[in-house]
Amino acid sequence: MTAFFTIIILVFIGVAIWQMVKIFDLAQVGASNSQVATDKDNKLNGYLMLAFLAFIYLITIVSVVKWGDLPLLSNSASEHGPQIDNLMVISLVIIFAVQILTQFLLHWFAFKYKGEKGRKALFYADNNTLEAIWTIIPVITLAGLIIYGLFTWNSIMNVSEDEDPLVIELYAQQFNWTARYGGADNTLGKANVRLIDIDKANVLGVDEADPNAQDDIIVKELHLPKGRKVLFKMRSQDVLHSAYMPHFRAQMNCVPGMITQFAFTPTVTTAEMRQNQDIIEKVEHINEIRVENSKELVASGEEALERYEFDYLLLCNKICGKSHYNMQMKIVVETEEEFQAWLKEQKEFKDSLNK
Amino acid sequence: MSTHADTHAHDDHGHHHKETFVTKYIFSQDHKMIAKQYLITGTIMGVVGIIMSLLFRMQIAWPEEPNVIFEALLGKWAPEGVMDADIYLALVTIHGTIMVFFVLTAGLSGTFSNLLIPLQIGARDMASGFLNMVSYWLFFLSSVIMVISLFVQTGPAAAGWTIYPPLSALPLAQPGSGAGMTLWLVSMAIFIASSLLGSLNYIVTVINLRTKGMSMTRLPLTIWAFFVTAIIGVVSFPVLLSAALLLIMDRSFGTSFFLSDIFIQGEVLHYQGGSPVLFEHLFWFLGHPEVYIVLLPALGITSEIIATNSRKPIFGYRAMVASILAIAFLSTIVWGHHMFVSGMNPFLGSVFTFTTLLIAIPSAVKAFNYITTLWKGNLQLNPAMLFSIGLVSTFITGGLTGIILGDSALDINVHDTYFVVAHFHLVMGISALYGMFAGIYHWYPKMFGRMLNKNLGYIHFWVTAICAYGVFFPMHFIGMAGLPRRYYTNSNFPLFDDLANVNVVITVFALVGAAFQLVFLYNFFSSIFFGKKAEQNPWKSNTLEWTTPVEHIHGNWPGAIPHVHRWAYDYSKPGHEADFVPQNIPLMDGEEELQH
Numbered sequence: 001m002t003a004f005f006t007i008i009i010l011v012f013i014g015v016a017i018w019q020m021v022k023i024f025d026l027a028q029v030g031a032s033n034s035q036v037a038t039d040k041d042n043k044l045n046g047y048l049m050l051a052f053l054a055f056i057y058l059i060t061i062v063s064v065v066k067w068g069d070l071p072l073l074s075n076s077a078s079e080h081g082p083q084i085d086n087l088m089v090i091s092l093v094i095i096f097a098v099q100i101l102t103q104f105l106l107h108w109f110a111f112k113y114k115g116e117k118g119r120k121a122l123f124y125a126d127n128n129t130l131e132a133i134w135t136i137i138p139v140i141t142l143a144g145l146i147i148y149g150l151f152t153w154n155s156i157m158n159v160s161e162d163e164d165p166l167v168i169e170l171y172a173q174q175f176n177w178t179a180r181y182g183g184a185d186n187t188l189g190k191a192n193v194r195l196i197d198i199d200k201a202n203v204l205g206v207d208e209a210d211p212n213a214q215d216d217i218i219v220k221e222l223h224l225p226k227g228r229k230v231l232f233k234m235r236s237q238d239v240l241h242s243a244y245m246p247h248f249r250a251q252m253n254c255v256p257g258m259i260t261q262f263a264f265t266p267t268v269t270t271a272e273m274r275q276n277q278d279i280i281e282k283v284e285h286i287n288e289i290r291v292e293n294s295k296e297l298v299a300s301g302e303e304a305l306e307r308y309e310f311d312y313l314l315l316c317n318k319i320c321g322k323s324h325y326n327m328q329m330k331i332v333v334e335t336e337e338e339f340q341a342w343l344k345e346q347k348e349f350k351d352s353l354n355k
Numbered sequence: 356m357s358t359h360a361d362t363h364a365h366d367d368h369g370h371h372h373k374e375t376f377v378t379k380y381i382f383s384q385d386h387k388m389i390a391k392q393y394l395i396t397g398t399i400m401g402v403v404g405i406i407m408s409l410l411f412r413m414q415i416a417w418p419e420e421p422n423v424i425f426e427a428l429l430g431k432w433a434p435e436g437v438m439d440a441d442i443y444l445a446l447v448t449i450h451g452t453i454m455v456f457f458v459l460t461a462g463l464s465g466t467f468s469n470l471l472i473p474l475q476i477g478a479r480d481m482a483s484g485f486l487n488m489v490s491y492w493l494f495f496l497s498s499v500i501m502v503i504s505l506f507v508q509t510g511p512a513a514a515g516w517t518i519y520p521p522l523s524a525l526p527l528a529q530p531g532s533g534a535g536m537t538l539w540l541v542s543m544a545i546f547i548a549s550s551l552l553g554s555l556n557y558i559v560t561v562i563n564l565r566t567k568g569m570s571m572t573r574l575p576l577t578i579w580a581f582f583v584t585a586i587i588g589v590v591s592f593p594v595l596l597s598a599a600l601l602l603i604m605d606r607s608f609g610t611s612f613f614l615s616d617i618f619i620q621g622e623v624l625h626y627q628g629g630s631p632v633l634f635e636h637l638f639w640f641l642g643h644p645e646v647y648i649v650l651l652p653a654l655g656i657t658s659e660i661i662a663t664n665s666r667k668p669i670f671g672y673r674a675m676v677a678s679i680l681a682i683a684f685l686s687t688i689v690w691g692h693h694m695f696v697s698g699m700n701p702f703l704g705s706v707f708t709f710t711t712l713l714i715a716i717p718s719a720v721k722a723f724n725y726i727t728t729l730w731k732g733n734l735q736l737n738p739a740m741l742f743s744i745g746l747v748s749t750f751i752t753g754g755l756t757g758i759i760l761g762d763s764a765l766d767i768n769v770h771d772t773y774f775v776v777a778h779f780h781l782v783m784g785i786s787a788l789y790g791m792f793a794g795i796y797h798w799y800p801k802m803f804g805r806m807l808n809k810n811l812g813y814i815h816f817w818v819t820a821i822c823a824y825g826v827f828f829p830m831h832f833i834g835m836a837g838l839p840r841r842y843y844t845n846s847n848f849p850l851f852d853d854l855a856n857v858n859v860v861i862t863v864f865a866l867v868g869a870a871f872q873l874v875f876l877y878n879f880f881s882s883i884f885f886g887k888k889a890e891q892n893p894w895k896s897n898t899l900e901w902t903t904p905v906e907h908i909h910g911n912w913p914g915a916i917p918h919v920h921r922w923a924y925d926y927s928k929p930g931h932e933a934d935f936v937p938q939n940i941p942l943m944d945g946e947e948e949l950q951h
Contacts, residue, residue, distance in 0.1 A: 257615025
């Protein structure tokens with residue numbers, strides 16, 4: 001059906017273009033048209049410049065109002081999240097201010113000074129003061145942004161081992177994620193893809209002889225305790241992947257042959273986030289859309305879509321092959337007690353191997 | 356061929372060589388013909404690249420729905436009209452490759468550097484007409500190989516235009532990394548050779564063949580832009596060539612430059628000790644300057660067109676040159692901002708954040724100087740002028756978001772999302788494309804001796820301008836909502852269900868915008884034969900190319916090469932009757948040349 005509409009639209013556009021071409025061709029018969037803009041052209045296009053300015057403002061307003069309500073930008077679930085969000089908001093405000101002002105000047109001048117026969121432009125080639133002004137203002141603004149940005153970046157990226165973070169390995173492969181916890185000793189056993197033994201179910205290549213590895217816990221769902229620093233050690237077995245956890249403002253590539261890392265402290269449990277007013281509204285809105293979409297599906301004999309419930313997610317954000325678009329893992333943030341209880345239920349590495 | 360190998364050498368004029376069809380239209384060594392060859396090849400590649408983007412845009416808007424267009428164009432890659440996920444990635448990859456390299460590098464620089472450098476500096480031809488011809492034909496060969504790669508059994512390269520290994524190195528990782536990737540690498544290696552020959556030629560020509568009086572400080576800004584672009588190309592393209600060669604070694608000869616510790620499809624591969632991060636460094640060492648290789652010529656063209664059509668000198672000529680040089684220098688030391696989350700040392704991230712945000716300063720100077728050039732002008736709103744103003748508009752809109760992406764702390768959360776797609780399409784894609792269109796509308800009379808239809812040009816501009824914003828502006832917002840790019844469909848994430856309608860809006864704008872490029876193609880091709888005959892200097896411009904006859908001749912000027920007595924921007928100069936004073940007009944008694 002969509003394809004049909006697409007074609008119809010394309011055909012109509014084709015006809016419209018053809019018509020316009022014809023009209024313009026007819027209009028030019030016999031006229032002494034040099035194809036250089038006349039005063040009439042200047043006037044028309046000058047007004048269109050104003051209209052276009054209005055269009056830019058309009059699309060900005062529409063985008064902000066319709067799609068600018070971004071729970072992802074305002075309800076971070078990690079300790080460093082608000083820092084990033086603050087910096088983001090400051091940057092956005094500056095950008096919008098500069099954008100609105102410069103676009104106004106550009107299009108307003110294009111309208112105001114549209115050409116007229118006989119008028120002479122002002123010969124104005126240079127002004128050092130002006131140029132100094134618009135060099136120095138960006139310098140000061142950017143200096144501020146750079147300093148703020150670098151402080152934020154350094155505080156996020158510098159992980160000190162003194163904080164005794166919970167160490168978790170994120171293991172990427174085409175096209176799924178696995179997580180490995182250090183167990184009671186909070187120390188990950190050594191691992192290398194050369195030790196992978198599918199028959200024994202040692203899919204991460206954990207060193208079976210390493211004493212630290214024995215109590216490691218390997219799972220397909222990422223559980224994090226609230227309020228404790230988590231240090232992710234990331235590996236990939238095949239191609240580049242990127243562990244993207246947008247709710248936590250966290251991202252790091254997983255690179256075959258090396259271990260990369262990223263650390264953050266979750267601050268909001270999944271249960272708490274589901275009670276957040278913004279998230280409730282967003283989820284409700286999504287479910288309305290899903291109900292609407294389900295009608296079509298049911299009509300064509302397929303199953304209706306499941307109701308959506310909010311969950312934190314880990315997405316792959318580096319092109320990794322055919323099923324890149326579906327490489328995800330659920331993240332559950334819970335209280336320390338819930339987390340410990342969950343951890344106890346999981347099998348330790350030494351018990352998970354096939355003998 | 357050899358009869359006119361040294362056209363610039365003979366200053367005796369009026370020579371007309373006997374030319375066969377082959378030497379005139381195919382293996383031509385005349386820079387004007389080579390420019391047209393670049394333009395036509397680039398246009399054809401552009402059509403291919405844009406059609407690809409429409410295909411994957413339709414998939415994103417209406418995921419996994421059968422579409423007869425897919426069935427017709429993709430064949431076995433769209434069984435029953437449903438696009439395959441592998442070919443989706445291939446379309447994204449080849450779209451990027453074609454648009455960045457074949458259209459906006461070769462198509463833009465190749466066309467206008469070739470056309471304008473000899474004409475605007477007052478030279479009979481390029482320093483080496485032969486190298487120039489070889490450069491074009493290598494480009495043609497690489498285009499043919501790239502197009503052939505679309506038809507191999509396992510599909511074209513599909514690892515993204517950045518072809519990060521190991522994905523691009525291992526046919527086991529995706530089918531596109533088989534023969535398709537081999538052809539991609541071969542094509543790009545030839546492309547780089549072509550680009551280097553071209554760039555060397557441009558540099559040598561600008562340094563050596565300027566006419567008497569054409570000092571560097573009197574060069575039109577177009578030439579400054581082309582000159583600096585060529586230098587960036589010579590500095591950075593060889594690094595991509597080495598990356599491509601090392602990748603070929605890894606793929607075909609079992610070396611481990613970029614690969615280590617890989618387990619795929621049930622087996623451990625032998626690679627050890629290499630690093631994909633090394634490839635990222637090598638790739639972006641070209642990849643980022645490449646942005647400016649694409650953008651600077653467009654800005655140069657815009658400077659020239661805005662000054663001419665404002666009937667005013669470009670504001671702050673010296674600052675414009677300085678900012679071109681500053682941008683060029685900075686562009687070579689910022690590549691790491693593509694790699695903030697690649698696993699490289701966070702301290703490096705700090706350094707690259709610093710250098711990256713510095714680029715905003717010369718960029719801001721350029722934008723404000725353009726705006727000031729319009730102020731109190733007498734604007735002739737020709738289609739070329741509209742595209743130039745449009746360029747400044749998208750350059751600002753797209754450039755501003757660079758402040759976010761260049762900031763490592765903020766990049767963490769928007770890296771590789773649609774926010775990035777919006778940013779670079781506006782600031783380099785659309786801006787450079789506008790620059791190319793502006794150049795075509797402005798210099799069409801010089802290239803073909805005929806005028807483009809202005810009304811069709813107006814329709815073309817206004818619809819394109821609206822659609823460009825319609826496509827790329829909303830993308831910022833779905834990016835800030837966390838939607839990753841290069842996803843075949845978003846339907847596996849209920850989280851993003853509320854963004855589905857935005858994607859439909861974007862695709863509709865894209866379809867309409869692309870359809871109106873047909874207006875341009877019609878105008879372009881029909882005007883070659885039926886366009887209104889051009890006058891010698893239709894835009895009343897100061898630069899030397901408009902002192903040559905409308906009909907193309909070898910050696911460009913029938914008589915002696917004109918001497919230059921002033922800079923290129925004496926528009927509306929007090930004391931002169933006309934509102935322009937071409938560069939070859941001597942200073943009047945008592946007239947002073949502007950100190951610039």
